[in-house]
Amino acid sequence: MSDTLVDFDEVLTRYEPVIGLETHVELGTASKMFCGCSTTFGAEPNTQTCPVCLGLPGSLPVVNAEAIESTIRIGLALGCRIASWSRFARKNYFYPDIPKGFQTSQYDEPLCTAGHLDVELDGETYRVEIERVHIEEDTGKNLHVGGSTGRIHGADHSLVDYNRAGIPLVEIVTRPIPGAGAKAPEVARAYVTELREILLALGVSEVRMEQGNLRSDVNTSLAPIGSLDWGTRTETKNVNSLRSVERSVRFEMRRQAAVLDAGERVVQETRHFHEDTGSTSSGRSKEEATDYRYFPEPDLVPIAPDEEWIEKLRAALPELPAARRARLREEWGLSDTEMAWIVNAGALGLVSDTVAAGATPADARKWWLGELARRANDSGVELTELAVTPEQVAELAGLVAAGTVNDQLARQALDGVLAGEGDPAAVVESRGLAVMGDSDELVAAVEAAIEGNPDVAEKVRSGKVQAIGALVGAVMKTTRGKADAATVKRMLEERLVSG
Amino acid sequence: MSTPSPKGRLTRDEVAHLAHLSRLAVSDEELELFAGQLAAVLDAVAQVGKADVADVAPTTHAVPMTNVMRPDVARPSLPRDVVLAGAPAAEDDRFRVPRILGEEA
Numbered sequence: 001m002s003d004t005l006v007d008f009d010e011v012l013t014r015y016e017p018v019i020g021l022e023t024h025v026e027l028g029t030a031s032k033m034f035c036g037c038s039t040t041f042g043a044e045p046n047t048q049t050c051p052v053c054l055g056l057p058g059s060l061p062v063v064n065a066e067a068i069e070s071t072i073r074i075g076l077a078l079g080c081r082i083a084s085w086s087r088f089a090r091k092n093y094f095y096p097d098i099p100k101g102f103q104t105s106q107y108d109e110p111l112c113t114a115g116h117l118d119v120e121l122d123g124e125t126y127r128v129e130i131e132r133v134h135i136e137e138d139t140g141k142n143l144h145v146g147g148s149t150g151r152i153h154g155a156d157h158s159l160v161d162y163n164r165a166g167i168p169l170v171e172i173v174t175r176p177i178p179g180a181g182a183k184a185p186e187v188a189r190a191y192v193t194e195l196r197e198i199l200l201a202l203g204v205s206e207v208r209m210e211q212g213n214l215r216s217d218v219n220t221s222l223a224p225i226g227s228l229d230w231g232t233r234t235e236t237k238n239v240n241s242l243r244s245v246e247r248s249v250r251f252e253m254r255r256q257a258a259v260l261d262a263g264e265r266v267v268q269e270t271r272h273f274h275e276d277t278g279s280t281s282s283g284r285s286k287e288e289a290t291d292y293r294y295f296p297e298p299d300l301v302p303i304a305p306d307e308e309w310i311e312k313l314r315a316a317l318p319e320l321p322a323a324r325r326a327r328l329r330e331e332w333g334l335s336d337t338e339m340a341w342i343v344n345a346g347a348l349g350l351v352s353d354t355v356a357a358g359a360t361p362a363d364a365r366k367w368w369l370g371e372l373a374r375r376a377n378d379s380g381v382e383l384t385e386l387a388v389t390p391e392q393v394a395e396l397a398g399l400v401a402a403g404t405v406n407d408q409l410a411r412q413a414l415d416g417v418l419a420g421e422g423d424p425a426a427v428v429e430s431r432g433l434a435v436m437g438d439s440d441e442l443v444a445a446v447e448a449a450i451e452g453n454p455d456v457a458e459k460v461r462s463g464k465v466q467a468i469g470a471l472v473g474a475v476m477k478t479t480r481g482k483a484d485a486a487t488v489k490r491m492l493e494e495r496l497v498s499g
Numbered sequence: 500m501s502t503p504s505p506k507g508r509l510t511r512d513e514v515a516h517l518a519h520l521s522r523l524a525v526s527d528e529e530l531e532l533f534a535g536q537l538a539a540v541l542d543a544v545a546q547v548g549k550a551d552v553a554d555v556a557p558t559t560h561a562v563p564m565t566n567v568m569r570p571d572v573a574r575p576s577l578p579r580d581v582v583l584a585g586a587p588a589a590e591d592d593r594f595r596v597p598r599i600l601g602e603e604a
Contacts, residue, residue: 036572063569
């Protein structure tokens, strides 16, 4: 278990990494790939199954048209060639998560091939070549009972829920990605991040990584610098967070370097990633590819998308994330770095929606990356999980711009919104947060501050104008922050300086 | 799939491997017996290779149809008690299966 590791920077002095990713995406269709069972997440175990997805004798699959369209749209968004003739194949293996004894997948005739995805990282662009995109079905979920860790070792038996079995699953396979060097772990992460953005834009999947909608098998290998051949790769399975994708590459690079330094050979194998330690461990070597005994699925006829269908889908593609970012950056007048902050904070959609709701880009960015990011961070939730809508943020920014509230009062209004007290204007009303105008109440507070602090008032009168801050503070205190500091200062000056 | 062995050359090891993949318990005597029988089957099938198909387009399916699809509409599933009635064993509303020695799902 305790692998020897080489320091990451040292790895790069001797070795060149090559990475590759196979990413599985559960499509967001209403029904399964080959039957009408629902795909709703979180249903009671085994309540979304039927003879087809249970593999009962005599049942026959029928392809979900929406899943095929989604796969083609993913292929088009990745610049793939869409096959004019594509077939399903049976991938035979014995494992209880597949009740049929085979997974219906695609083998030598995938729907989409030869695409690419450009990944931006620190101002550089890395082109990731896409080898293929194919459609298959997800497996059931095993629950291992009796083992102390829930992992297989020591499990007495397993319990299987087939609700997930047969949900459409798209597999997106990259070609090997050489040349990233020290950036290899980050390129892997940036690739999955960008792919996720594209899938979101296409609306083909919920892409909730924590629910397993998107999971990557991450291949890593090392070759001595200058070597013409690539090294032996390992495949870290089912990595299901962006951070883990990066960490798994980093760990494998450090581990493999130690193996190679010792004059040993890297074993070609699957490995498991452990979130807690950031390490990988050897999985059991799986049956070799030839042992899957792939053969064409006799129960399904070929999919042959014609040009008209493909072009119709192409024409209906949404604006893709890279184009959208470039357009918004231009519209909002932001620098690349400012835009990158928004994107990295996962706030692009929120900022964009807030601008659409009437806020200035500067205000929208300030709220989401400032106060709201702080609140999300304090509560340990994502920005999108905060109980405030872009429309409400725009309303709040509007109240500040109109002078109805100042920044501090706006934050109090936000408290109310987050507490479910209603929209910002309603909260300002119900909590009495509006700033005081040049009212009698404020005049009284200003005069009380002067009378209550005669020493300070005298200093101001005698020319020490900066002492006025203490009086402003006193007024703000008696008005519980509801006065506008600039107005208060002006009123004090009228009484103490200009005369 | 590995290419079929030349005539009569299916080895005991290959049969044992196939039996393992199919999770079939095959005795030593049966390995010998099946190796011979399977070789005969392969030989019989191999006769297809004698046909002159130079002018014949590959057939991908017995039925010349494409794009048979259904709309993406969810339909009711089977009741769970019916589903689990077909399971060799059930526990906690799930199929209970023996300890898994393969890799983790």
